[in-house]
Amino acid sequence: MRPTPAETIAGVRTILRDVVEPAVDSEYARARLREIRAVLAQTDWDNAALRLRREVEGLRALLAEIRDWAEDDPERSSAFADLAGEVTGPAGPDQETFSALNDLRAAHAAALVEAADRLAGWTRSRPRDESARELRLRLIGHLAAGPPAR
Numbered sequence: 001m002r003p004t005p006a007e008t009i010a011g012v013r014t015i016l017r018d019v020v021e022p023a024v025d026s027e028y029a030r031a032r033l034r035e036i037r038a039v040l041a042q043t044d045w046d047n048a049a050l051r052l053r054r055e056v057e058g059l060r061a062l063l064a065e066i067r068d069w070a071e072d073d074p075e076r077s078s079a080f081a082d083l084a085g086e087v088t089g090p091a092g093p094d095q096e097t098f099s100a101l102n103d104l105r106a107a108h109a110a111a112l113v114e115a116a117d118r119l120a121g122w123t124r125s126r127p128r129d130e131s132a133r134e135l136r137l138r139l140i141g142h143l144a145a146g147p148p149a150r
Helices: 005-023 027-041 045-071 074-079 098-125 130-145
Strands: none
Touching: 005 027, 005 045, 045 074, 045 098, 045 130, 074 098, 098 130
16 A cells, blocks of 8 residues: 555654654754754645645636626726736646646736736726725735645
8 A cells, every 4th residue: 555645754854853852963053954844744645736736726716706707897807817817717627746736836926916906007097996896905915815724
């Protein structure tokens, strides 16, 4: 039976503690090893990819909301057309690796930051557009919350 990712990381942490750390002469290097072990212990390795996929889907849903909001009005559609192109549907088989999902998450997060900035300009120039203000507040709330806990 193969070990789970969490079991593998636990083994690595044990080797770092029992084998590598005692062989290191520098107190600074030993302190860094302890930090590395602590960081490795903070992640739920068995579910990291699933959590990342859920985060990508959440970002994609926000981008879809921006697209739908923009498409409801010709002026908004023109102003936000490039951001609407960021959403193409759920993550597909080409995003099956952790690395591909992580790249997608970074691209979607960058698009949301850009959208929040452009929505700020939009709401300043159109103070009566309540839907834009509400959408921007949801985006800011999501961005301020940061990624889900590991």
